[in-house]
Amino acid sequence: MWRQRKFDLIVVGGGPAGTTAARYAAKAGINVLLLEKDRDIGVPVRCGEAASDEGLRIFVEPDPRWIKSVITKLRLISPNGRTIDVDLKQKGYILDRRIFDYDLAQYAAVEGAQIVCKAYVDGLLFDGDKVSGVKGEYLGEPFEVKSKLVIGADGVESRVGRWAGLNTVVKMKDMESAIQKTISGIEVNEHRFDFYMSREWAPGGYLWIFPKGPNAANIGLAVSGKYSRFRSAQRYLDDFLQKTFPDGSVVSTTVGGVPCDKTLKKFITHGLMLAGDSAHMVNPMTGGGIVPGMRGGMLAGETAAEAIKEGDTSEKYLNRYAKKWHKVGGRNHERFYSIKETVSKLTDEELNSICDAVEKIPPEERTIGKVFRKAIFKKPSLLVDVMKVFAGV
Amino acid sequence: MIKIKPGKCDFCGCCVAVCPVDCIELKEADISIDYNICIDCKLCLYICPIEVFEDVETAEV
Ligand SMILES: Cc1cc2nc3c(=O)[nH]c(=O)nc-3n(C[C@H](O)[C@H](O)[C@H](O)COP(=O)(O)OP(=O)(O)OC[C@H]3O[C@@H](n4cnc5c(N)ncnc54)[C@H](O)[C@@H]3O)c2cc1C
Ligand code: SF4
Ligand code: SF4
Numbered sequence: 001m002w003r004q005r006k007f008d009l010i011v012v013g014g015g016p017a018g019t020t021a022a023r024y025a026a027k028a029g030i031n032v033l034l035l036e037k038d039r040d041i042g043v044p045v046r047c048g049e050a051a052s053d054e055g056l057r058i059f060v061e062p063d064p065r066w067i068k069s070v071i072t073k074l075r076l077i078s079p080n081g082r083t084i085d086v087d088l089k090q091k092g093y094i095l096d097r098r099i100f101d102y103d104l105a106q107y108a109a110v111e112g113a114q115i116v117c118k119a120y121v122d123g124l125l126f127d128g129d130k131v132s133g134v135k136g137e138y139l140g141e142p143f144e145v146k147s148k149l150v151i152g153a154d155g156v157e158s159r160v161g162r163w164a165g166l167n168t169v170v171k172m173k174d175m176e177s178a179i180q181k182t183i184s185g186i187e188v189n190e191h192r193f194d195f196y197m198s199r200e201w202a203p204g205g206y207l208w209i210f211p212k213g214p215n216a217a218n219i220g221l222a223v224s225g226k227y228s229r230f231r232s233a234q235r236y237l238d239d240f241l242q243k244t245f246p247d248g249s250v251v252s253t254t255v256g257g258v259p260c261d262k263t264l265k266k267f268i269t270h271g272l273m274l275a276g277d278s279a280h281m282v283n284p285m286t287g288g289g290i291v292p293g294m295r296g297g298m299l300a301g302e303t304a305a306e307a308i309k310e311g312d313t314s315e316k317y318l319n320r321y322a323k324k325w326h327k328v329g330g331r332n333h334e335r336f337y338s339i340k341e342t343v344s345k346l347t348d349e350e351l352n353s354i355c356d357a358v359e360k361i362p363p364e365e366r367t368i369g370k371v372f373r374k375a376i377f378k379k380p381s382l383l384v385d386v387m388k389v390f391a392g393v
Numbered sequence: 394m395i396k397i398k399p400g401k402c403d404f405c406g407c408c409v410a411v412c413p414v415d416c417i418e419l420k421e422a423d424i425s426i427d428y429n430i431c432i433d434c435k436l437c438l439y440i441c442p443i444e445v446f447e448d449v450e451t452a453e454v
Contacts, residue, residue: 120420172411172436177441178442225440229438253403254403255443
């Protein structure tokens with residue numbers, strides 16, 4: 001019984017970051033317990049479910065069971081309704097995250113990790129200043145479990161880090177307040193991502209249409225916390241749906257917060273590492289956090305196994321995880337953050353004029369590379385940067 | 394003072410992430426505020442995507 005045992009590693013949270021951390025740690029031979037507060041892994045889905053083929057392949061072979069649409073094109077829609085279509089060099093997918101997340105948990109379990117759902121963690125155990133386990137509630141009963149290491153993969157809430165004294169609070173301007181509805185009974189291009197960029201539709205964020213086959217789509221938007229206080233994300237989305245798909249059926253609604261921030265300065269302390277949304281690893285430009293979360297999870301899981309084998313779980317030793325993240329995963333993070341800052345300051349007029357200029361490039365020449373070479377207009381590098389980043393969601 | 398409208402919350406964690414004093418608790422399908430800690434900054438009210446919170450006079454809470 002897991003409550004009576006001591007583990008090398010406890011992972012809190014069963015999203016992509018947590019299950020990937022558990023998988024790589026277990027694979028490297030240490031014993032791992034993963035605790036998830038919800039009843040099922042993968043449910044509820046709080047996600048647009050877009051991910052690139054290239055990104056996923058680092059960790060898994062894409063499986064047709066969890067692919068709802070294969071995406072080959074990207075469309076940007078300007079505030080005045082102009083459209084720019086670009087062919088993607090790397091294909092993307094719209095996933096079914098219920099199946100995807102469940103499979104990620106399976107991979108971890110197959111490697112030997114023990115996964116427990118309905119296990120709510122509400123605090124950490126300490127040995128001096130070192131984290132030495134977690135406590136919480138399982139089916140109404142309190143529990144305490146000891147471990148040599150803890151990985152906090154508790155998503156946007158990121159309370160595990162706070163309990164250990166890390167500052168994980170998301171600043172309002174960097175928090176995207178998001179809502180998405182899955183709309184059925186509509187016609188969409190099943191191979192195209194659509195992004196609407198406009199202060200009118202989604203100030204400080206963007207609106208997306210991600211197809212799930214030809215007759216359904218995840219339609220959602222994110223509004224920066226800088227603006228959400230004046231009007232909620234829900235009201236923006238209802239306006240758009242009313243105007244654009246008044247007859248569609250809403251088969252699912254989800255809400256969430258996306259921390260579009262730089263990765264936390266400090267996401268490691270004695271006996272504890274954070275991974276995924278909890279460490280602010282989401283791509284701050286696109287809000288895509290599946291692949292970055294898995295990357296953080298993998299690096300944290302591998303580092304955990306090394307630390308256990310070396311018998312050193314100090315902050316100093318674990319800091320090699322931060323180094324690896326900044327070298328591999330976080331390489332573009334700061335750049336994406338500064339692009340986000342610039343884009344979010346553009347007025348609708350500026351966005352329109354950028355789109356007008358790109359529109360003059362003949363569609364057949366409009367690959368991202370060619371746009372980059374041919375475009376001579378207001379802020380060419382910026383637009384190309386935006387497209388490149390979206391293309392690799 | 395901040396009040397939670399019953400039955401509305403989707404348990405997404407967005408408000409928890411911006412709360413400066415960590416006084417919101419989300420279990421699987423249960424949200425609560427620890428009013429002993431809450432500093433009434435209203436950030437949760439400003440960020441919630443679906444308007445779960447409302448700002449009321451203290452006496453009503
Ligand atoms: C509306 C919306 C749309 C999005 N669209 C996309 C997209 O199209 N593409 C993309 O790549 N990303 C998207 N994202 C971001 C993406 O969903 C996240 O970045 C990703 O899920 C992060 O993974 P994670 O494992 O870090 O956290 P999560 O997936 O959030 O997992 C955290 C887990 O921890 C559990 N947990 C939390 N606290 C505790 C506790 N105290 N005890 C036990 N368990 C706990 C939670 O229940 C949860 O299961 C979107 C996000 C939102 C909100
Ligand atoms: S008002 Fe401020 S302190 Fe109180 S619960 Fe909301 S965010 Fe937290
Ligand atoms: S932001 Fe709103 S929906 Fe999300 S957990 Fe907080 S109150 Fe609930």
